[in-house]
Amino acid sequence: MAGRNGASDERGRLATDPFEYRITKQGGMIVSRGGRAVMTIGGREAARLVAALQRADETQAQHLLARASGNYRRGNERS
Numbered sequence: 001m002a003g004r005n006g007a008s009d010e011r012g013r014l015a016t017d018p019f020e021y022r023i024t025k026q027g028g029m030i031v032s033r034g035g036r037a038v039m040t041i042g043g044r045e046a047a048r049l050v051a052a053l054q055r056a057d058e059t060q061a062q063h064l065l066a067r068a069s070g071n072y073r074r075g076n077e078r079s
Helices: 042-054 057-067
Strands: 019-023 030-035 036-041
Touching: 019 042, 019 057, 030 042, 030 057, 036 042, 036 057, 042 057
Parallel strands: none
Antiparallel strands: 019 030, 030 036
C-alpha cells in the first residue's frame, strides 16, 4: 500500500538496505547506502531535506532519502 507521499517499498528494500545520511560542517548532506556515498546535497535543498527528516519517522525518512537520491523512483532498481 502506498504511503502518505504515494511512496511504496513493496519489496522491503528500504528496511533491509536503508539509506544513511550525514550533515557536513558546511550544512550540506551526504546520503549513503550500503556504506557507499550515493550523492551529496548542498544549499537550500539540503536545508529543506534536513528539516523534513527532523519531522519524519524512520519509514518516512527512508522514503525522503530515496526520493532525494533520484535513482529509486521507478520500482525497477537492482540490488
